[in-house]
Amino acid sequence: MGTSEICGTVASTDENGAIERLAQTVGKRTGTERTLEMEQETEPFEIKNNESAQRFETRIDGHDAFVQYRYSVGGDFVLSHTEVPPALGGRGLGGKLAAAALDYARNRQLKVVVTCPFITKYIHKHPEYEGLLRKDYD
DSSP states (O other): OOOETTEEEEEEETTOOOOOOOOEEEEEETTTTEEEEEETTTEEEEEEETTTTEEEEEETTTTTEEEEEEEOOOOOOOEEEEEEEEEEEEEHHHHHHHHHHHHHHHHOOOEEEEOOOOHHHHHHOOOGGGBBBBTTOO
């Protein structure tokens, strides 16, 4: 077993060099909505910003996974909750949802307040997002 880097993602390979798993992220803009098309194993899925529900979401096999957000009175982007149903667990969806929300904030130069423990842990593992955080939030 070895590892390979493909499109910035580390994928495991077997002894013959065949890729066992690949997660590829491609971003595109559609109007005011940011859509991320992704491929997980053989099933493609997309993450979209559902602005009316204030969440980044995906639907796979009849299950919804999402990151809930809101805007504070001061205009901060508050990430409050991440939910991935057990049926969708182990696919890295929580991290992809967190990245979509954080990239959205970065692209719009928004300060981020995190009240979701999962996203707090995600940012600790991905320090490139730490600069987005509102440091003086209580």
